Amino acid sequence: MKFGLSSPAVTAVTLGAALSAAQCPDYTTYSQSPQGNPSTGPLALPYMRPDPACRTFNSTAVEDVIANMTSRLKDPDIARLFENTFPNTLDTTIKYFNETENLAFVITGDITAQWLRDTGNQLAQYHYLYTQDSELATLVKAIINNEARYVSQYPYCSAFQPPPESGLSTTVNDWAIDVLVNPPVDNQTVYECKYELDSLCSFMKLSRSYYQATNDSSFMNDNWLDAISQIMRVIWEQSQPTFDENWNLVSYYNWTGEAGSLPGAVNNGGNGEPKAYTGLIGTHHRPSDDLCTFAFLTPANAMLTVELGYLADILDSAGLASDVSQAAREYVTNITEAIWEHTLVNNVFAYETNGFGGRYVMDDANVPSLMSLPYLGFLNKSHPAYVATSQVLMSRVNPYYVVGKNFSGIGGPHEDAWNPWPMSLISAIYGTDDDDEILDYLYLIANNTDGLGLIHESIDIYDGSYTRPWFAWANSYFSEMLLDLASRKPYLIFNDNETYVPGQ
Ligand SMILES: *[C@@H]1O[C@H](CO)[C@@H](O)[C@H](O)[C@H]1NC(C)=O
Ligand SMILES: *[C@@H]1O[C@H](CO)[C@@H](O)[C@H](O)[C@H]1NC(C)=O
Ligand SMILES: *[C@@H]1O[C@H](CO)[C@@H](O)[C@H](O)[C@H]1NC(C)=O
Ligand SMILES: *[C@@H]1O[C@H](CO)[C@@H](O)[C@H](O)[C@H]1NC(C)=O
Ligand SMILES: *[C@@H]1O[C@H](CO)[C@@H](O)[C@H](O)[C@H]1NC(C)=O
Ligand SMILES: *[C@@H]1O[C@H](CO)[C@@H](O)[C@H](O)[C@H]1NC(C)=O
Ligand SMILES: *[C@@H]1O[C@H](CO)[C@@H](O)[C@H](O)[C@H]1NC(C)=O
Ligand SMILES: *[C@@H]1O[C@H](CO)[C@@H](O)[C@H](O)[C@H]1NC(C)=O
Ligand SMILES: *[C@@H]1O[C@H](CO)[C@@H](O)[C@H](O)[C@H]1NC(C)=O
Ligand SMILES: *[C@@H]1O[C@H](CO)[C@@H](O)[C@H](O)[C@H]1NC(C)=O
Ligand SMILES: *[C@@H]1O[C@H](CO)[C@@H](O)[C@H](O)[C@H]1NC(C)=O
Numbered sequence: 239m240k241f242g243l244s245s246p247a248v249t250a251v252t253l254g255a256a257l258s259a260a261q262c263p264d265y266t267t268y269s270q271s272p273q274g275n276p277s278t279g280p281l282a283l284p285y286m287r288p289d290p291a292c293r294t295f296n297s298t299a300v301e302d303v304i305a306n307m308t309s310r311l312k313d314p315d316i317a318r319l320f321e322n323t324f325p326n327t328l329d330t331t332i333k334y335f336n337e338t339e340n341l342a343f344v345i346t347g348d349i350t351a352q353w354l355r356d357t358g359n360q361l362a363q364y365h366y367l368y369t370q371d372s373e374l375a376t377l378v379k380a381i382i383n384n385e386a387r388y389v390s391q392y393p394y395c396s397a398f399q400p401p402p403e404s405g406l407s408t409t410v411n412d413w414a415i416d417v418l419v420n421p422p423v424d425n426q427t428v429y430e431c432k433y434e435l436d437s438l439c440s441f442m443k444l445s446r447s448y449y450q451a452t453n454d455s456s457f458m459n460d461n462w463l464d465a466i467s468q469i470m471r472v473i474w475e476q477s478q479p480t481f482d483e484n485w486n487l488v489s490y491y492n493w494t495g496e497a498g499s500l501p502g503a504v505n506n507g508g509n510g511e512p513k514a515y516t517g518l519i520g521t522h523h524r525p526s527d528d529l530c531t532f533a534f535l536t537p538a539n540a541m542l543t544v545e546l547g548y549l550a551d552i553l554d555s556a557g558l559a560s561d562v563s564q565a566a567r568e569y570v571t572n573i574t575e576a577i578w579e580h581t582l583v584n585n586v587f588a589y590e591t592n593g594f595g596g597r598y599v600m601d602d603a604n605v606p607s608l609m610s611l612p613y614l615g616f617l618n619k620s621h622p623a624y625v626a627t628s629q630v631l632m633s634r635v636n637p638y639y640v641v642g643k644n645f646s647g648i649g650g651p652h653e654d655a656w657n658p659w660p661m662s663l664i665s666a667i668y669g670t671d672d673d674d675e676i677l678d679y680l681y682l683i684a685n686n687t688d689g690l691g692l693i694h695e696s697i698d699i700y701d702g703s704y705t706r707p708w709f710a711w712a713n714s715y716f717s718e719m720l721l722d723l724a725s726r727k728p729y730l731i732f733n734d735n736e737t738y739v740p741g742q
Contacts, residue, residue: 392423549562642656
C-alpha cells in the first residue's frame with residue numbers, strides 16, 4: 239500500500255452537524271486529503287480530527303490537554319500536529335466499549351483488528367488523565383480485561399478479532415489464510431497468531447501503567463491472573479534451546495507460512511533459525527510482524543526485563559501471586575545479565591542473536607527497537623553502550639538506515655530498505671539530550687507528513703510517497719514524545735521555560 243505525492247486527490251467531505259455512524263466517512267479515506275483549516279505556520283497543516291459526531295470516544299480531559307498544549311506551543315505547525323495526533327486513538331479507534339461487560343475493542347487504524355502491541359502504545363500518552371477522567375480509566379480497564387481474555391487463551395498470538403459480545407463481524411486476514419500455526423487457533427478469536435514477545439510486554443505495560451496511575455487493582459481478576467501465568471509459561475518455553483541434550487527437537491510454537499502468506503514459507507518446520515540456551519527469551523516475529531532472522535531479539539528482551547520488574551512490583555503491592563512475582567524478579571536478573579553478556583560487542587548491542595555467536599547488527603524502527611532502549615526504561619540515554627549503539631544505528635553500519643533528499647532515518651524490511659519510519663526519529667528524540675539533534679528530528683518528521691498533519695508509517699526517500707494514512711500508534715507516539723519534551727525541555731517547544739505535565 240503506497241500513498242502520497244503520486245496518489246489521486248480524494249475529494250474533501252463536507253460534514254454536517256449531526257451525522258449517524260453510517261454517514262461518517264471512512265477515516266482511511268478521510269486521512270488521505272487535507273480537511274479543516276490549515277495551521278498558520280509555513281507547513282500549513284490541516285485540521286484532521288473527525289467531526290465530533292464521528293468520534294469514537296469523548297474526553298474533556300483530553301480536550302483540556304489539547305487546549306493547554308496548543309496555547310503554549312510556539313510553532314503553530316507543531317501545535318497542529320499535536321492537536322491531530324494526541325486524540326487520534328480516542329477519535330478513531332475505539333470500536334466497542336461496554337462498561338457493564340468490562341470489555342472494549344481497539345483497532346490499530348486502517349486494519350480492523352486489535353494488536354496487543356499497538357493498543358498499549360496507542361494509549362500510552364493518556365495515562366496522566368486516568369484520575370481526572372474516570373470514564374477514560376474505565377475504558378482502559380475494559381481494554382485490559384479484553385486483552386486478558388485473549389492472552390489467557392492464546393498467549394502466542396499477536397492480533398485479535400472483536401469480542402463476540404460486541405456483535406461486530408470478524409475480519410478475514412488474507413495474509414493468514416495458508417498459514418499453519420501450532421498450537422492451532424480459532425480464527426473467530428484470533429486475527430493473526432505471530433508470536434511476538436513484545437506483545438506480551440505491551441499487555442503488561444498497559445496493566446502496570448493503569449495501576450501506577452490509579453492504584454486500582456480491580457483489573458487483577460481471574461482472567462488477568464490467568465493471562466499472567468500463561469505469559470510466564472511462554473517465557474519459560476521460549477528460553478529453551480532448539481535441541482535438548484539428547485538432540486530432541488524442542489518446539490512449543492511453530493508458524494509455517496505458505497505462498498501467499500506474509501512472510502512466505504518458514505524453514506525448519508516453521509521454527510526458523512535454531513537457537514542455543516543463553517538465558518534470553520526467544521521470539522518468532524519482530525515488532526514489525528516480520529519474521530526474525532535470529533530468535534533472541536535484544537530490544538524485546540530489554541522491554542521484558544523492565545515490564546517483569548513492574549509486574550513483580552504491582553503483584554507485591556496488591557498482595558497477589560507471590561510465586562509469580564518471585565519468578566519474575568529472577569527472570570529480570572537472569573535476562574538482564576544475558577543481554578549484557580550475549581548481545582554486546584565493543585559497546586554495541588546486536589538487534590538479534592542466536593546463542594551460537596550469530597549477531598545481527600541493525601535496527602528496525604518498530605518499538606521495541608534498539609533506538610528506543612531509553613524510552614523503554616532499560617538504560618539511560620547517557621549510558622556509553624547506548625551512545626555507541628545509537629551512533630552505529632544512525633550510520634551506514636545499520637543496513638536499514640537511509641538518507642534521502644527530504645527525509646532520513648531507520649526503516650526495516652517490512653516496507654522497503656529505502657522507506658525510513660518517522661517512529662525511528664521519535665525514539666531517537668527520547669534517546670538524546672542534544673537540543674539541535676532533537677529539533678532536527680522533530681522537523682524531519684513535521685516536514686514530511688505529505689501536507690496531511692498526521693504521522694505515517696514510512697516515507698520513500700526516492701519519491702516522498704508514504705505508507706499507512708491512518709496509523710494510530712505512530713500518532714500516539716508522536717504526541718507522547720511532545721508531552722515528554724514539554725516536561726523535559728519546555729524551552730525548546732514553548733515560548734517560556736515552564737514545564738507542562740498534563741493534569742498538574
Ligand atoms: C462525542 O460527542 C459528540 C457530540 O460532541 C457526539 O455526537 C458523539 O456521539 C460522541 N461520541 C461518543 C462515542 O459518545
Ligand atoms: C452492555 O452490556 C450489557 C450486558 O450484556 C447489556 O445489557 C447492555 O445493554 C450493554 N450496554 C450497551 C450500552 O450496549
Ligand atoms: C476462518 O477459516 C475458514 C476456513 O479456512 C475460512 O473459511 C474463514 O473465512 C475464516 N474466517 C476468518 C474470519 O478469517
Ligand atoms: C510444532 O509445535 C507443536 C506444539 O505446538 C509441536 O507439537 C510440534 O512438534 C511442532 N512441530 C515442529 C515441526 O516443530
Ligand atoms: C497510589 O499510592 C501511592 C502509595 O500509597 C501514593 O503515593 C499515590 O499518591 C497513590 N496514587 C493515586 C492516584 O492514588
Ligand atoms: C536464573 O539463573 C539461575 C542461575 O543460573 C538459575 O538457577 C535460575 O533457575 C534462573 N531463574 C529463572 C527464573 O530462570
Ligand atoms: C538512569 O539514571 C537515573 C539517575 O542517575 C537512575 O536513578 C536510574 O536508575 C537510571 N536508569 C537506568 C535504567 O539505569
Ligand atoms: C523543514 O523545512 C524547512 C522549510 O522548508 C527547512 O528550512 C528546514 O531545514 C527543514 N528541516 C528539516 C530538519 O528538514
Ligand atoms: C522534497 O520536497 C520537495 C518540496 O516539498 C518536493 O517538491 C520534492 O518532490 C520532494 N522530493 C522527494 C524525493 O520526496
Ligand atoms: C530551563 O529551566 C531549567 C530548570 O529550571 C534550567 O536548568 C535550564 O537551564 C533552563 N533552560 C533555559 C534555556 O532557560
Ligand atoms: C490545563 O491548564 C489549566 C490552567 O493551567 C489547569 O488548571 C488544568 O489542570 C490543565 N489541564 C490539563 C488536563 O492539563
